[in-house]
Amino acid sequence: MHDSLARALDLTRALEDAVSQQDWLRASAIVDERSPLLMTLEPQQTPEALEKIRTIQRMDAAITLQTRSGMERLSQQHGEALQRIKSVSLYHRTGML
Template sequence: MEQHEIIQRAWALTEALEAAASAQDWVKAAELTQARTALVMAIEKEQSEEALVVIRRIQASIESMMGRAEAAQALLGTGYRRAMDQAQAAGRYQQAARF
C-alpha cells in the first residue's frame, strides 16, 4: 500500500473512531484504534504538504479522543462503584430479612 492510501485509510478509521466514541461505543473505538495504529506506524517521515495536513488532523483527533476516553472512563468507573455499593446494600438487606 502506498503512503497516500495509508494516510487516507488512517483518516477514514479516525472518522469512524470519532463516530464510535460519540456513540459511547468504546469497544468499537478500541478495535478501530488497533487497526489505525498499524497504519500510523507505517507512515513514512517524508510527506507532501497535503499529507501533512491530514496527519495533523489525525494527531489532533488522537489528543482529543484521549481526553474524551479519560472522561468516559472516570464516569463509567463512578457508575460502576455506585452500582456495586447498591448491590452490596441489597445483599445486606437480604441477609437481614432472613432473620
C-alpha cells in the same frame, strides 16, 4: 503512502464516531486497523500529508479526552452498582435476623 494516510484519516473519523457512541468494541477494532497504517508513515512528508497527520493528532487528542471521561463514568457507575449490591445484601441479612 497517500492512500494509507487518507485511510488512516477516515478511520480516525470512524473512531471519533465510535467513541462518541461509547461503542468500545467498534473503537477497538478501528484502532487495530488504523495502527499499522500510522506505523508505516515515513518521517519526510509533503505539506498536504503533514496537515492530514496534524488533523489526526488533533482528533486523537479529543478522542483521548472523550475516552477518559467515558472511563470515569463507567468507573463511577461500577462503584455505585457495587454499593447498591452491598446495600441489598445488608438489607437481606438484616431482614433474616
